[in-house]
Amino acid sequence: MLLKAIDLENKINKENFEILQELKEKNIKVKLLSIRVGDDYGSILYEKSLEKTINSYGGEYIKLIFNEDDNENEIIDQVKKYLDDDSIGGILLLKPFKNKELESKLDDIIDYKRDLDAVNFRSKAKIYDLDFSGHVPITALASLELLKFYGYDLTGEKCLVINRSQVVGIPLSLMLLKENATVTIAHSKSKDLKSLIKNNKYIFTAIGKADFFDSSYFNSQNIVVDISTNYKSGKVTGDVLFDDVVDKVSAISPVPGGVGRITKSLLIKEILSYYL
Numbered sequence: 001m002l003l004k005a006i007d008l009e010n011k012i013n014k015e016n017f018e019i020l021q022e023l024k025e026k027n028i029k030v031k032l033l034s035i036r037v038g039d040d041y042g043s044i045l046y047e048k049s050l051e052k053t054i055n056s057y058g059g060e061y062i063k064l065i066f067n068e069d070d071n072e073n074e075i076i077d078q079v080k081k082y083l084d085d086d087s088i089g090g091i092l093l094l095k096p097f098k099n100k101e102l103e104s105k106l107d108d109i110i111d112y113k114r115d116l117d118a119v120n121f122r123s124k125a126k127i128y129d130l131d132f133s134g135h136v137p138i139t140a141l142a143s144l145e146l147l148k149f150y151g152y153d154l155t156g157e158k159c160l161v162i163n164r165s166q167v168v169g170i171p172l173s174l175m176l177l178k179e180n181a182t183v184t185i186a187h188s189k190s191k192d193l194k195s196l197i198k199n200n201k202y203i204f205t206a207i208g209k210a211d212f213f214d215s216s217y218f219n220s221q222n223i224v225v226d227i228s229t230n231y232k233s234g235k236v237t238g239d240v241l242f243d244d245v246v247d248k249v250s251a252i253s254p255v256p257g258g259v260g261r262i263t264k265s266l267l268i269k270e271i272l273s274y275y276l
């Protein structure tokens with residue numbers, strides 16, 4: 001089965017437009033601030049996707065872009081200036097980038113209420129507590145929502161998460177735990193990914209290597225959620241060599257047209273809630 005985004009995306013977008021109508025009546029304009037340091041491909045793609053969407057909502061997209069070697073204090077000062085503007089309903093710090101010290105400082109100046117991807121220490125503490133009532137990392141949420149939309153119940157199921165980042169692997173693993181799944185976390189240094197994949201039913205991958213997993217990795221029980229957006233030969237592609245794998249597995253989400261599209265719609269949903 002193909003776990004495509006379109007029906008769930010339409011459902012979320014419909015709800016979003018209804019909220020937007022309410023906001024328009026109150027003369028409220030939606031404003032999103034994103035911060036990028038460096039030139040990560042997925043981040044640039046996300047920016048383009050968000051820009052189009054925010055514009056279609058008549059909102060405003062404020063995009064801050066810095067180089068990896070820009071002065072750290074200047075970056076922080078610039079960001080702080082925008083944070084004073086409380087007409088901005090959501091703040092997104094795009095990841096990954098190299099400077100971890102700067103990343104951590106930026107994470108924690110983003111205030112909790114507008115912390116769309118739950119990077120601030122208070123947001124993270126709630127997630128650690130398996131309390132997902134505030135903002136949660138949207139890509140992780142999108143992966144889970146896509147499966148739920150197609151009726152999958154993760155209770156007691158073996159799930160393998162191939163990623164250990166703050167915005168994908170860690171929060172997704174905790175969200176899966178909350179769904180009563182049995183979770184294994186793998187990463188770039190994991191040995192024998194093949195047998196790990198064969199020993200699990202649900203495979204969530206965000207290793208960021210274009211077309212890395214061919215059909216030899218999977219069996220007919222696997223349900224594959226491809227979270228990555230990589231670039232290869234002028235095209236957007238996931239971690240899974242889709243054409244080779246699609247007929248072998250039980251279900252797979254495509255890239256593009258899968259998790260990324262849900263992520264974008266859910267981000268809009270999250271930011272709209274600030275203004276209600």
Ligand SMILES: Nc1nc(=O)c2c([nH]1)NC[C@@H]1CN(c3ccc(C(=O)N[C@@H](CCC(=O)O)C(=O)O)cc3)C=[N+]21
Nearest residue numbers: 042043046049093094095117139229256257260261264
């Ligand atoms: N803090 C943080 N949170 C993120 O969620 C995050 C991030 N940093 N850094 C970069 C990656 C990448 N990412 C995408 C989300 C949606 C699309 C998207 O809209 N994709 C569409 C369109 C792609 C196209 O233009 O073909 C699709 O897959 O169908 C792409 C990429 C979020 N990321």
